[in-house]
Amino acid sequence: MKHFIQLNDIENMDRFLEGIHQLKQSPLAHQHLGANKTLGMLFFNPSLRTRLSTQKAAQQLGMHSMVMNFTGEGWKLEFEDGVIMTGNAAEHIREAAAVVSQYFDVLAVRAFASLEDKEKDLAETVIKGFQDYGSIPVMNLESATAHPLQALADAVTLQEFQKVKRPKVVLSWAPHPRALPHAVANSFVKMMHYLEVDFSIAHPKGYALNPKLTQGIPIANDQEAAFENADFIYTKNWSAFDAYGTQPPVGQDWQITAAKMQATNNAYFMHCLPVRRNVVVEAKVLDSPQSLVIAQANNRTYAAQAVLKTLLEHAT
Amino acid sequence: MKHFIQLNDIENMDRFLEGIHQLKQSPLAHQHLGANKTLGMLFFNPSLRTRLSTQKAAQQLGMHSMVMNFTGEGWKLEFEDGVIMTGNAAEHIREAAAVVSQYFDVLAVRAFASLEDKEKDLAETVIKGFQDYGSIPVMNLESATAHPLQALADAVTLQEFQKVKRPKVVLSWAPHPRALPHAVANSFVKMMHYLEVDFSIAHPKGYALNPKLTQGIPIANDQEAAFENADFIYTKNWSAFDAYGTQPPVGQDWQITAAKMQATNNAYFMHCLPVRRNVVVEAKVLDSPQSLVIAQANNRTYAAQAVLKTLLEHAT
């Protein structure tokens, strides 16, 4: 693995997930691997879990980390070629990526989808820019279309709590006041291909994800029916992919409620956080013993640590 | 000591203050105590002294620290239960506290009083939230009603400079252009109960502190009279507690001046900083050898180190 941009950068997913479980058992077992190495963390969007768990992961590998918030501490970057840079952007990704590559050993980047320019978002302009013009391994801390660290943590959590060999997993859309990106849902969908699960997606009409990713996966517009016999309900809001970035009106209430959870096979509730209580999901569900959201967040550390470990091992 | 929220979390104040003096002598004597431990520092308000001295304290114990500014790097948290979270807050304290507890060993939190909602401020909603929903020791970096780290540093400074067994200490209100919280004054008042001092408070009418805290303490509305024979003048502005958060008009000038200091027993001048020169106190007083403000700030490091040391020792 040279870069960690998407889940398919991982060569052997089974073995990789097993490695995460092992790191969770012995987080300090590889403390010399990162000695005198530095992780550069560049944020173009806010972050809580991702930043802290990744810094913790670096630390447990004996690695230094430096955090740079581009909004607030730095300046706007230009990602397009050929532009006459008289606007807001003070520096081009070509220089920025090449320069910071000289100060770090691994470069971690968070840059959300704009939800305004579908083509640019799909092209992953920002993280690709660091990959193309940088000279060190790049690690995805959530990009326009993918959040693979989250999917790794989700897979490990699912493995920790699954009771049957082939659990029924439902990814359900849920309401949210603001238009949100598709990254978490996309990576979760991708991850489900690697696990032995009975997987389906439930979302209102108008909220289909990128059809390239969901090909072959059962999709329901009836949330209630989809929940029947589910072992895991993974919940996430996303905006429309077709009418890109919009929020088409939804006929019925898609909030995850305790009543809806009762129709499942006593399913676990999963969400990547942050989550809006009583909007996305009823508080009662989050506060029930079936909620795995805190466990998922904990596994973020070991997912990030496994990625960093692999990138460091590959580099040496 | 499981948490450090208020001064009365400290079991034996005499011994604790003695411990701070000792750490000042040998700040690196416990460098292995914090090995592979992490201090998470969450800021809901700006900080200079508190952040830097506490990071320094962690470092001297061999502990990592991570700083997170919620305004700027993160998002707004919701602290009330039962809310339908369609507003500005993207995450609830229940999730935030439980999640970050998994990344850190000690959690330090700064969250000032709103000065708008007296009940919420007195309930210490923010720091209590981290205590209630987190799973690790919480350390107060100034909350709505208390700044116990400052009071510890103040006590140690007072001990370093006192010339008589029972010095006369006056806490004097002073003017300020903005309405300020009561945290520093509250904790100083509480601390005075632990020390052998002749303590009184001077403030203009309308500026009484929380009467629960000042019970039994002599209070003067005449600054000049209060200063007579004082050995230490501790100065701080605060807004009204009764007409909560307001700034009732003040008849005379309460600025601490060199002339007023002359009426004392060559008293030392103390202030927690930041201080507005020639508003709160005359520049001449700050620049005089009697000013202890820089020494107070220095002792913040050792106060924080003693608290961290105790929390780490209790946790193991």
Place this chain on the structure above:
Amino acid sequence: MKHFIQLNDIENMDRFLEGIHQLKQSPLAHQHLGANKTLGMLFFNPSLRTRLSTQKAAQQLGMHSMVMNFTGEGWKLEFEDGVIMTGNAAEHIREAAAVVSQYFDVLAVRAFASLEDKEKDLAETVIKGFQDYGSIPVMNLESATAHPLQALADAVTLQEFQKVKRPKVVLSWAPHPRALPHAVANSFVKMMHYLEVDFSIAHPKGYALNPKLTQGIPIANDQEAAFENADFIYTKNWSAFDAYGTQPPVGQDWQITAAKMQATNNAYFMHCLPVRRNVVVEAKVLDSPQSLVIAQANNRTYAAQAVLKTLLEHAT
């Protein structure tokens, strides 16, 4: 060297530059020098290269670093004496500098020129304030009139790439949409006095630098003529010094183009970055093998490391 504010704080420039080359060969050779020492980095302006390369430098010396952004994390400081502080500034430099000196071993400060008050900028109010009222070595991360770390990196880069004993070096003004400070140009001009170079400056009328600095240096208002036979073109925009901080209209196009570079002796192109492509310089020039901008940025680390090393050695 007690402080590092200007290039002339360096006692023996030849030896100092040689030291930078050596640190680049063995960056980890002095890892014990910084043990239990802390670099405090205070930013009054945004920073990318300077912050990261200086943190890296500290790290390579085994030194801790703490970053504080005054816009965002702290509050406004007052630098003038005698002011009645009822305005925006919550703390005076006298207190701030004395306080933070107690938490750090070396203090690094970035504070750009205001370009509004020439006298104050020339007086270096901010960095001088930390020097005057602090009690530890102060390191310039770009001040109102100087960016000596950049000049050190530039000199080392020039030495690495020079092909003749006395190369022809031209400092050329170039266009920019915003009014910029003189710090980089000033320090580059100063540095040229230390090197064996044939140095000249080219700028449009109205853009003369501080005449005290450029005395004796050939100055051309004809860019094309100046470029003839040049071995290095160092490019930078700056605003007028005479009509301080303004941008007088420029008759012809001063952008550095591939065509103009062809008139040189296959010159190397240098710039401190960030650079606006196709405004300051044609993209083609930046992407050519003659561009040294990435190499310059890399040498920032070793320049900062040499400065820190000297300050630490002097302090012990």
